[in-house]
Structure formats: C-alpha cells, structure tokens
Amino acid sequence: MPTVLMTGGHAGLGLVGARTLAQRYGCDLILAGRNPERVEKGAQQVRDETGVRVQTLTLDLNSLASVRDGATTCLEMLKAPGAKTESIDGIICNAGIQANGPASYSADGYETTFASNCLGHFLLVNLLLDSVAPAGRIVWTASGTHDPALMDGKSVGKAAEPDAKALATQGRDGKPISGGRRYATSKLCVIMYAYELNRRLRKAGSTVGSIAYDPGFLPNMGMGLGAPAIFRTSLVKFALRKLGMTMGQMPLSGEALAVLDQDAAYVGSSGKYYHSKNGLLSETRSSLASYDTAASTKLWIDSEQLVALQGR
Structure with a gap:
C-alpha cells in the first residue's frame, strides 16, 4: 500500500486531495502542518471516512529547524514497527500562504x-x-499568478526576478513589493524548482517524477480568501472566467493533487505543468521565465545555500 506525505492536507484543497488518495488509491497518509490540533482534526476525518492509516506530522514550513525535525520524524515513521514500507511513494507540497501588508520574516530571518x-x-x-520510491512522484502546488501574460498574473502584479537571495531579504533594504507580487514570485520559484528537480533526476537516471500543478483560482479558499469579498460573488466569478482567469473548481482541483501524484495516466509527466481550469485538468505551458534553465539552476544553488543543505 503506497504512503504519501502531504503538507496542508488537513483542510480545504489538501483535505479533498487526502480523501482522494485514501479512497481512490488506497494510500496511507502522513499529513503535515504547523498546528497539531488542526492537522489531527483533518486526519481523523479521513480515518473515519476511509479507514486508511493516517499519521500526523508537526511541521512549520516557516522554520527550517522545524522542517528538519519533521523530515527526521517522517523517516522514523517509515521505519517504525508496523510500518508497511520504508519509502515514500509521493510527496505533495501543497501548503502555502499569501502574506499581505508589510513584509514579515521567518525564524531564520527570511521573508515569510x-x-x-x-x-x-x-x-x-x-x-x-x-x-x-523509484516510481514516486513529487507534486508542487503552483499558481497561474506567476505568469504576467495571464489574467491571473495581471490581477496581482508581475512576479519579480526569481533571485533566491534577494527574495529571502525582500524589504529589508527598501520598500517591499506587494503581497500579491510576493505570492506570484514564490509560485514562479516553485515551478522552477519542479523543473530543475526533474532535470537533476533525469541526469541521475532516477525514475522519480516532479510535477508542477496550478489548482486555479478558488474564491472560497486559499488565495481567494485574501481577495475582497466581491470576488466570491457569482457575477464576479463569471466575469473573471470570461476574462480568462484560471478558475479552479472543487472538488476537481483538490482531487487533481492525488491524481497527478498517484494515477498511472501521469507516469510520464515529470517536468510538466498542469492546471485545473473550468472543470478540466490539462497540461499547459507555464510562463516564459519559468523555462529559463540558467535562472533555475541559480535559484536551486542559492536555495541550497540559504537552507544550508550541504551540511544536511
């Protein structure tokens, strides 16, 4: 029975994905989040509805020490007595924030x-x-806001340059860019991570997959909740769709997290970008900037330095 780790799998989009992983694919789950009570509540819902094994992991993505502790605990879970496998069959990087207002900083001093x-x-x-696992997949939740050519990107402002060191210190030496642009830029970087990881995996001869996914704009959750209330009215949602906004649709947007990570139809999808738009899940092109391999390599190397990966 496969085991999948998902961040943010205890609520909203992620909870739909977690249920799908359990019901449709029979996956055991490790749900990770920073609030143990909230994560356990979501985990119990999945247990009650599906009967699969659901473990919880306290992990705050805004703290590198917490991420390290969480990764160590996850590996211990896989090796614990009674564990069905010592490998992870999927990782879904789903949790995310949009921090509006003045720039704030993590425990490590990096822009939130x-x-x-x-x-x-x-x-x-x-x-x-x-x-x-050799056939495992890593799914990175992205956003159409990263692309300034789309209405999604135009609605929040153009993403900044994917310079990890500059983004980590955003606002310290001057006025920060807007919260919307910070969010769009972070999602551009997520897509570039997905593509760069795919290149590195292929070069190493690995069969692990790395996929980027945009669930679309969901007015009633995630980034949509940070938008003015008018964005959640039927008339405005209809207008946004007409203007070309990548409008997601529940439950498809949540189910797609599971489908991309586990369904046999997406075995050869590493290095690709998918979106959920108007009730359909389909492969599409991300922004021109996201295909800049030199910038992606630099982003990866600089990120390694910022998280002190070389020292593990």
Missing part, C-alpha cells in the same frame, strides 16, 4: 512568503528525496 512557500518545501523535498 518566500520562506514558507519556497524554502520550506525545497528543504523538505531534498531531505526526503533519497527515501522516495
């Missing part, structure tokens, strides 16, 4: 949006990568 959405998941994946 970049720390949570990028560096936390980057470190987690790298610490667990050797324990991912």
